[in-house]
Amino acid sequence: MPELPEVETVRRGLERTVKGKTIRAVQLRRADLRVPFPAGFAEALSGATVEGVSRRAKYLLFSLDNGRTLVAHLGMSGRFSTHGEMPGLKAHDHAVFSFEGGGVLVFNDARRFGLMTLAETRKIALHPLFKDLGPEPLSGDFSAAYLKEQLARRKGPVKPVLMDQKLVVGVGNIYASEALFSVGIDPRTPASKAAARAGELVTAIQGVLEAAIASGGSSLRDFFDADGAAGYFQHRFRVYGREEEPCTTCGAPIRRIAQAGRSTFYCARCQKVPSP
């Protein structure tokens, strides 16, 4: 389901609904998602108070008052939902968090590409999940100079390179296609050839991510924030999922190709390989 804008939307909802609440009990309805729940998971969380919910890349970080952080990734289909009292549990409701004074948080993930684990808050940057991640795209660390240097040493097509979380985090299959349309670069362009346009690419990536966050993310098959609301940025897609539909700029049919096993959408007329 989620790229950075969707995870950020979920984070904002969770911050509102669970910040300051104390976990009374955790019920796990299976032993693993993409990876096993760690030993002592429920016990470590019971009695802990959520001090805040932050985000690193596409991970949600619930910081607790016991020095640990609950790390959650939504994978492709993970969803959080909040309830006033214990709801009737449905298929793929894998983890259920009950809070003191009422309130229940349910994690549902049909495909189980998501994960939940615990980390020492103080050493979280060194955690295996985080130590090799690139800069946040909406931070100053994601600069034109940085992106130029990174693109210059890559030979593969620029679109899958932009989705490499070691280069920059948070950009997934939708927003990589959208950002490349926005700057008019052909997604098949060798990354090293796109390096000259690094400054525009940084601006385009930031622009599309910020616009999507402002719209509450994109809701495709599913995706609802913690309050059950759908995002609406999908109505503003220029290329993603629009194969054979006319380009909003020039009217040419949008094309779909496969790159590194994922669908890429682009306009063959508006998007060019930059000339050296």
Added chain:
DNA sequence: CCTTGAACCTGCGGGC
């Protein structure tokens, strides 16, 4: 190192 392809798992829609 970089890059690609397969794997993980379930559900849905389209074509026959």
Added chain:
DNA sequence: TGCCCGCAGGTTCAAG
């Protein structure tokens, strides 16, 4: 109606 195929917002591992 039922079945098979391809497709889906991510990450990780092996192999070239």
